[in-house]
Amino acid sequence: MATEEIGRHADSTLRIPEPPTELRRGRFSVATVLKFFGPGAIIASLTIGSGESILASREGAVFGYTVLWAVVVGTVAKGALVYASNRHITLTGEHPMMRLAKVLPGPRGWFPVLLALICLASFPGWASGVAVALGDFLESQGAGNATAYAVGVLLFAGVLSWVGGYTLLERVQVAIAGLMVVLVLVAVFVAQPEWLGVLRGLVPGSFEYAPFVAEKYPEITGTSVWVELVVFMGGLGGGMYDYIGYTGMLREKKWGMLGHEEIDAIGRRLAVMKARETVPLSTAPDDVTKARAWSRAPLFDMMAAFLALAVIAAAFMINGAAILGEKHLVPEGNDVLTYQSQFLASVAGIFESFYIVAIVTVLFGTVYAVWEAYSWTTYESLAAVSEKVRLRGQRGVRPFVYAWTGIGALLMIATGASFLALITPASIVGGVFACGIYGAGLLYVDKVNLPAEYRMSALVRMLVALGSAFLTVCGVVAMLAYVEVI
Template identity: 30%
Template sequence: MPNAPLAPAPLRGPLAEPWSPGKLLRLLGMFGPAAILASVSIGAGETIVVVRTGAWMGYGLLWLILLAALTKGVCVTYFLGRYTAISGEAPGQRLVKLPGPRGWLLFLLIALELGAAGPLWGALARPSGELMSYLLLGGGDHGYTNRLIATAFIAFALLLSLPTSYRSLEKQQVIICGILVAGTCIGTLLVRPDWFAAWQGLFSIGHIPSVPATAPPLFRDSVWPLIAVTMGYVGGSVMTYLVYPDFIALHGWGMTGHPQREELLQRAAAGMPADYLPTDPEQVQEIRRASGPIRWDVAFGAIVLLVVSAAFMIAGAAVLYPKQQAGEDIAKFDGWGLLTDQAEIWNAIHPSLVWVYYLCVVAALWGTLQSYPDVYARGVTEYFRAIWPQRQWNQRNIQLVICAYVFAAACAVIWSSMDFDAMTQTVNFLATSLGVCIAMFAGLYLNFQLPPAYRTRWWMLLCGVASAVILTGVSSIACWGLWQTLTK
C-alpha cells in the first residue's frame, strides 16, 4: 500500500528508557540546539543593550526580559521546531507553498536578516573594538585605530567560522552558555542587588517607570524605543529561530530520525503531513512522545536566556543606575564605549575581577560572531533548496558568499557615520522584531498544517497567539522608533 501511513520513528536515547534519576540527567544532556540560539542572542543583546537599560531604568523593565523569554525563547522556537519534529519536514518546504509567487515569504525572511547583518555586526564590532583598544592601548580616543581593530575582529571571526562543524559549534556554545550562566549569576550575587525590587520589576508586566534625566535625549523624549530595542535584542534575530528546525534534524529528533525519511520527504513535498502521519491514537501519542526533546531543549534554552539576561540587567541596575541617579559619569554607558564602561560593575566587587568581566564579554561576543555565519548559511541553503529543488546547493559555498557579504556590509557600517542607536534600532526593526514576529505567525500557520491530533494543546496555541499579538505591537513600536531616529 503506497499510501499507507508511516510508522512512528523509534524512540531513541533517554526517551526510550524507563523513568529514573539517571534518565533526568541524560535528558539534561540533550540540551544543544537551543544553546546556539541562547549563545547568539546573549552576545548580541545582553552584553550591550540590556545592561544599559538597567543602568538607565533600574529594575523597572525587568519584565521585558521575562516577556521576551516567553514569547521568543519559548513560543517562536517551540512552534517552528515542533512542526519539524512531528512532520519530519523542514518549515521552508511547507512555507514555500503559500499562495502567491513561489517562496515570497522565504525571500522576505532572508532579506530581513541579511539586510540587518551590516548594522548587527557593526553594533557588535565597534564596542568590541573600543574594548580591545582600551585593553591594548589604554584609555583615550584612538579614532580610526578602534575601527581597524573592529574590522580585524570581524574578519578573524568570519575566517575561523568557515571550518567549524555543527557538532563542534554546538559543544562550544554549550560551554559558553555554562560560563555565562555561572559568571553572571555569581557576579549578580556579589553586587548585592535589591532582590525585592528585582522581583517586583520582573513581574510588573506593562509597568513603565519614568525615564531619568540622565538617560540619552532619544529615550527621555519617549521610553517606547528603549522598550522595543530591549525586548527585541533579548532572544536574537529571526534566522536563529528559522534554522532551529535544521538543528533538530541533525539530532534526528521526532520523525526527522525516521528510517524512511526520504520517502517521508517525498510524500510531504507531494501533499500534506496528513498523507503519511498515522491516525491510530497509540501511534499519535508515540510520535508526540518522540518530539519530547524539543520541550526539554526549548525549556533549557529559555531558562539560560532568562537567567543571563536578567542577571545583566540586574547588575546594571544595582551598580550603574545609582551612579546615574547621583549624576556621576552621566556621559557613560552609551554608544561605542558601553562595554568598556560596564567594567564598573565588576570593579564594584573587586578591581581584580575586571579582567574576568573582559574575558566573559569577549567570550560572549565571540560565540555570537562564530555562530552567525553557520546560522546564515543553513537558513539560506534550506530556503533556496525549497524554492529551487531542482538545483544543487552547497552550504559551504553559500557560507563563503555570505561571509564576504557580511564583511563588506559590516565594514561599510563601521566606517560610516551611523551612530550606535541608529544601528541597534535598524537591526531591531528588521531582524529581531518584525522578522521574529513573521516567524511566529509562520509557526502558527505550520501548526494548522498538521492533522488535528498532532497540533499543540489549546493552552499552548493561546500562548502562541498571544505571542504573535505582542510581537506585532513591539514591531510597530520598533518601526516608529527607527523612523524617529532616522528623521530627527
C-alpha cells in the first residue's frame, strides 16, 4: 500500500503485516515466549533493585506473610493494563496516548497532560531515592560518605546513559542480577518458612504491623498500613512513569502494524482522525487472524516479565518474613539494603560477600536505565498533544528530561531525606493511582475506537477493569492517608 493511497483514500483499510510462524501456531513453547521477551526485560530490570529487593523484603518483615496477596493482585492488575496498552500499539501502530488525547470528554489533550505532569513529578523522586539507597549501603560498608556516593552514582549513570556507554556493563549486570535472584529463590527453601502461613497470605484479608515493629520501630507504626502497602505496590513492576515509555519502546521491535512499511504515513493518517472515529483496520477474516496472532507478541513479553517479577517479589517477601521478621530487623532509614545480605548468607557464607557486588550492580543499573525510560515516557505523553514534539522525536525531549530529572534529583538528595521518604509520593500517585486511571482510559479507547473484531477479549477486559478499579481505589485511599485526611 503506497503512502499516497493511505493518505488520500478515507475508505482504505489498514492491513497488518504477516506475523511470524511462531505466533500463528496453536501451541507455544517456553522458547517461543522467551523469543518475544524484550521490552519487558527492561521493566523487570528497572524494578528488581527497588520494588523487589527493598520494598518486598520490608513488607515481609513488617507484615509477615499476610500481604503476599498484594504481589499476586498487583502483578495481575499491572500486567493486564500493560498488555492492553502494548496490544493497542501493536495492532494499530499508534500509541494509546494519541487516542486518549482526543476521545475522552473534556478539553482536548487533558488526560495525556495529566499523566505527563504526574510522571514528571515522579522522575526525580525515584531517581534520587534509588541513588540514596545505594549511597547509604556503600557508606554502611565503610566506603565513604553516603551523599557523595548518591550524587556520584546519579551523575555518572546519567552521563553514561547520555553517551550510551553501558553495553558491556549491562550484560554483566544481567548475569550478576540473575545469579542473585537464583540465590534468593534458593534461600526461600533454606529458610524453611511457615508454608501454611505463605498459603494463607495469598488470600486477601486484614493485615497489621507485626508486634515487634511498634516496640523497635515506632516511627513505622506512625504510617498508615495502607500507605505502607501501596508504596510497595507502586514499586512492584514499575509505574506509569515506566509503562508509557515501555509501550513506546515497542516501535523498535516493529511488531504488528509497527512493522508496516508505511507506518509513518499510517501515523499521520491516524493523527487527523476524528475523536470517535473507528480506526480503519481491515475486518477481513484473514487480517483479523493475523492481528490475533500478532497480539500474542506483547502477551508473551508481558507474561514473561510479570511472572518473573511476581516470583522474585514473593521470594524477597517470604525471606523478609522468615529471616528478617524472625530477627526483628526491618529495611528502614539508612539500612534499606543492608539486612538482605542475610538471604544469600543463608545459602552459603561466601554469598554474603557476593551480595555486595550484586546489589551495587543492580541498583546502578536501575539508576542508569531510568534516564532513557523517562525520556520515552515524556516524549509519548507530550507527542500526543504537540505536533512540534512529534516532529522533534524522542531525541528532542531528551535534554529537557535529563536536566529536569538530574536537577530535581540532586535537590532531593540535598534534603537528606531517606529512600522511603523520597519515593513515597511518586510511588502512590505515579505507581498506583495513575496506573488505575490509565487502565480505565484504555478500556474506553478500546470500545470507542477499535472495530469489534479487534477489541479485547472478555477476559482481558474484565482483568483490566478490575485491576484499574483496584489500583485507583488503593491510590486514592493511600493519598488520603498520606496527607492524614483519613
